[in-house]
Amino acid sequence: MVLPAADKTRRPFAEHEGEPLFEVQNMSLTFHQYHKGWQEMTSQVISDVELAIHEGEVVAVVGASGSGKSLLADAILGLLPVNAEVSGRLSFAGEPLTDGQQERLRGRDITLIPQSISALDPLMKVGKQVQHMLKGKHKQAEQEAIFQTMGLSRDAGKCYPFELSGGMARRVLIAAALASDASLMIADEPTPGLDEAALTDVTANIRKLADVGKGVMFVTHDIMTALSVADKIAVFYAGETVEIANVQDFQGNGENVRHPYTRALWNALPQQTFTPIAGSQPLPDEKPAGCAFAPRCPLASEICWQTSPPSKTQHGGMVRCFHA
Numbered sequence: 001m002v003l004p005a006a007d008k009t010r011r012p013f014a015e016h017e018g019e020p021l022f023e024v025q026n027m028s029l030t031f032h033q034y035h036k037g038w039q040e041m042t043s044q045v046i047s048d049v050e051l052a053i054h055e056g057e058v059v060a061v062v063g064a065s066g067s068g069k070s071l072l073a074d075a076i077l078g079l080l081p082v083n084a085e086v087s088g089r090l091s092f093a094g095e096p097l098t099d100g101q102q103e104r105l106r107g108r109d110i111t112l113i114p115q116s117i118s119a120l121d122p123l124m125k126v127g128k129q130v131q132h133m134l135k136g137k138h139k140q141a142e143q144e145a146i147f148q149t150m151g152l153s154r155d156a157g158k159c160y161p162f163e164l165s166g167g168m169a170r171r172v173l174i175a176a177a178l179a180s181d182a183s184l185m186i187a188d189e190p191t192p193g194l195d196e197a198a199l200t201d202v203t204a205n206i207r208k209l210a211d212v213g214k215g216v217m218f219v220t221h222d223i224m225t226a227l228s229v230a231d232k233i234a235v236f237y238a239g240e241t242v243e244i245a246n247v248q249d250f251q252g253n254g255e256n257v258r259h260p261y262t263r264a265l266w267n268a269l270p271q272q273t274f275t276p277i278a279g280s281q282p283l284p285d286e287k288p289a290g291c292a293f294a295p296r297c298p299l300a301s302e303i304c305w306q307t308s309p310p311s312k313t314q315h316g317g318m319v320r321c322f323h324a
């Protein structure tokens with residue numbers, strides 16, 4: 001298969017070997033719950049996740065519903081519920097990302113591109129809303145310049161959110177992210193329910209954020225959308241990163257992807273052979289002792305049932321599979 005648009009600006013892995021803007025190492029997330037008020041139950045929903053995002057790079061986080069994508073986004077932003085416990089190392093711009101740091105950086109250096117346009121203030125003209133994010137003296141001129149980059153007219157700035165189409169309101173959200181001066185953007189499923197044209201628009205605009213040097217984490221369950229915008233794809237399965245691939249690895253028939261789950265996702269696409277994967281992703285409390293994908297894997301052998309596969313580097317990417 002030939003990859004969709006936006007290829008020109010996308011970089012191969014080798015160009016991103018420097019210090020990452022953001023990094024997660026061995027991150028796990030456990031929820032503590034109390035049953036009948038006293039019996040503590042724990043549920044580990046993310047295990048040993050790793051991920052790095054460099055400046056100028058879009059990293060798509062792809063995986064089925066319940067695989068832990070939103071929780072990872074919330075963990076980065078410091079927005080988890082109080083009964084969630086995170087272990088491992090998160091770092092931003094070379095510094096450990098502690099709770100205090102997260103609070104200080106959120107909305108300034110690390111910004112969320114929300115899923116819903118209801119995040120806009122209904123009672124304020126959208127131009128003003130974007131100007132509020134700016135620090136310089138010439139706020140209006142700067143806002144208009146950002147609007148122009150986003151394909152929004154001068155007049156659009158004078159509108160209230162309800163006067164804009166859904167597609168335009170989404171552009172305003174991205175314009176606000178651009179104005180925020182943040183270097184890391186987290187977009188959690190910003191595209192569901194969009195028609196084809198609006199989808200192309202949003203992904204192109206997300207690409208623009210990376211092209212001006214920002215790092216972007218783009219959460220989606222749609223692998224085709226991910227391929228249209230990302231440099232790298234991190235594949236999540238049952239709360240684990242099973243593979244981190246370069247977008248180029250998906251060229252052709254996907255013979256260069258490393259993990260059997262990634263290959264299965266790829267084969268399930270209508271553009272490919274449309275072969276569904278039998279079985280379903282285990283719930284956090286039903287995970288087998290070894291590899292979480294073993295029960296559905298055509299390659300599973302004895303060791304896969306017993307031992308959780310460690311991560312290994314393979315042709316410029318990462319994989320957790322004994323058979324890769």
Ligand SMILES: Nc1ncnc2c1ncn2[C@@H]1O[C@H](COP(=O)(O)OP(=O)(O)OP(=O)(O)O)[C@@H](O)[C@H]1O
Binds near residue numbers: 065066071
């Ligand atoms: N507050 C919570 N307490 C306990 N378990 C939770 C809590 N929030 C989420 N989970 C569980 O954590 C797992 C991962 O959830 P998460 O929302 O990150 O999935 P997701 O990959 O974003 O899915 P989707 O594509 O549906 O948005 C799920 O099994 C979910 O049930």
Ligand code: NI
Binds near residue numbers: 069
């Ligand atoms: Ni989610």
